[in-house]
Structures are given as structure tokens and as C-alpha cells.
Amino acid sequence: MQLVLISGLSGSGKSVALNVMEDSGHYVVDNLPAALLPQLVSHLRGAGYQRIAVAVDVRSGASIAAVPRQVEALRAMVSDLRFLFLDARDDVLIARFSETRRRHPLGDECSTLGEAIAREREALALIAELGQRIDTSDLAANTLRNWVKSFVGLEPSSQITVLFESFGFKHGLPLDADLVFDVRCLPNPHYDPLLRPLTGKDGPVIDFLCKHEEVGQMVDDIYRFVASWLPSYVNDNRSYLTIAIGCTGGQHRSVYIAEKLAEQFRETARVQVRHRSLKA
Structure with a gap:
């Protein structure tokens, strides 16, 4: 079984990455609480699924802190686990939210968009280094799609x-x-x-x-x-x-x-x- 975990800052391109996963035949789950990862993998493996992609990010709330422990447990459950973390500069994220006019997951009436992004970056700091990190700041969507395809197509290996x-x-x-x-x-x-x-x-x-x-x-x-x-x-x-x-x-x-x-x-x-x- 191949399990691809996708995380990153809101507005960094996670939706693009998930669409690539779905188009490549992965069973895609978005916004899953980290605590449910082992149960999800066990269930889908029992159902015969061989390729799974799961987005885990700040929308999971406090359970995001459990991701490092869950990743270690999942490595014993699947033969091929890959972790992709998407990032971008603050000014780029602010511009993207301004263009789409969407609300930031941590946004509220008492804070600015920049402050919400700062809180999200702090919350995700523990998992940012778990896998391959991609800075999408200056990437076209098609370039990101190609990079994600390349990431998923890597053969499992003990080599760095x-x-x-x-x-x-x-x-x-x-x-x-x-x-x-x-x-x-x-x-x-x-x-x-x-x-x-x-x-x-x-x-x-x-x-x-x-x-x-x-x-x-x-x-x-x-x-x-x-x-x-x-x-x-x-x-x-x-x-x-x-x-x-x-x-x-x-x-x-x-x-x-x-x-x-x-x-x-x-x-x-x-x-x-x-x-x-x-x-x-």
C-alpha cells in the first residue's frame, strides 16, 4: 500500500496536490483528524485499496500535534509512506486569499490575515520537516502538478x-x-x-x-x-x-x-x- 500524506499552509496548493492524487487513482481524504489516520488506513486496506492520499492540516485543530507520532505508527503499517508539505511566502499567501476572497481557517474578527497565517505557520512547525517540503511561492499550477506527480512516482528506497x-x-x-x-x-x-x-x-x-x-x-x-x-x-x-x-x-x-x-x-x-x- 502507498500512503501519501499532504499538509502545508492554507493557500499553498494542497487542493492542486489532492487533485493530482485523485487523478492518479488514489483514494483521497481531505481534512482528516490526525488521530483517525491509523483507523482509516486499516479500514481502507481491508477494503482492498492500495493507494491512499490524505490531507492533514491546521483544520484538524489540536490533533495536528499528534501527526509525528501517527507517522511513526503508519510506517509500520504501510510499505510506502510519503509526506509532502507545501509552503509559500506570507506575501504570496495573502495575495492568494485576497484573490479568492476565501476566509482563512484560523481567521476571526479580532485578527488580520497576516496574523492568522503566522499562527498557522507556528502550529505546523512540528510537521513541516517530516517529509519533502515544496515552496510554491513562484510556481505555476501546472509546474506544481508535475512536481507532485514526480514525488508520487518515486520508487521506495532506503537511499536519501x-x-x-x-x-x-x-x-x-x-x-x-x-x-x-x-x-x-x-x-x-x-x-x-x-x-x-x-x-x-x-x-x-x-x-x-x-x-x-x-x-x-x-x-x-x-x-x-x-x-x-x-x-x-x-x-x-x-x-x-x-x-x-x-x-x-x-x-x-x-x-x-x-x-x-x-x-x-x-x-x-x-x-x-x-x-x-x-x-x-
């Missing part, structure tokens, strides 16, 4: 999943990053008119960056740092490690280095690559 994520500093730091490396000091293909419309995945940009010794040195330095500390993250029972590589626009240098590092780590870990600032 290392995610290399390129981004542009002009769009802000990704909230889901565990480690952040700044590569803006490297030669920038943006200033070549022929390379400007291309990305770090295109041959001419790769050739340009490969010609500069400092680019290779940066890749080697990041590789050695991550390789040296990766066993410590594994020993800390981490299932996911998100490494963000940032340049100015997130189109050339960071994309190239994220792809290069992913290639080097594929022999020792499960690897994913994401490019936040690319359209495809």
Missing part, C-alpha cells in the same frame, strides 16, 4: 533523495531549501545576446560555462561539501535534502550547475532536479 533546485535570486530564496549556494560570481551568459534566450541546459551555454575554469571549480567545491556532509544527513534519518543553486535570474548558471551536480550524485543517491525559474 537529493533534490538539486535552481532558482533566481531576483525571485527570492526558495523556502524549501536545506542548503543554498550562490553562483552569481561566475561569468554570466546573459550578457551575450546569442546566449541570453537560452538556458543552462542548452549546448551553447554549456560550452560557454565549461570554458571558464572557475565554473568547474565551483561545481567541484559544492560537490565536495555536499558529499562530505551527506552521510550526516542520512544518519539524521533525513529522507530528503534540498540543495538550492541560485544565480541572478535562474536561467543559465544555476541551471547548468544543478544539472551537473545531479549527474555526479546519481551513483550514490536518488536524485531529482527542479528549475524554479524555467517555464518548462
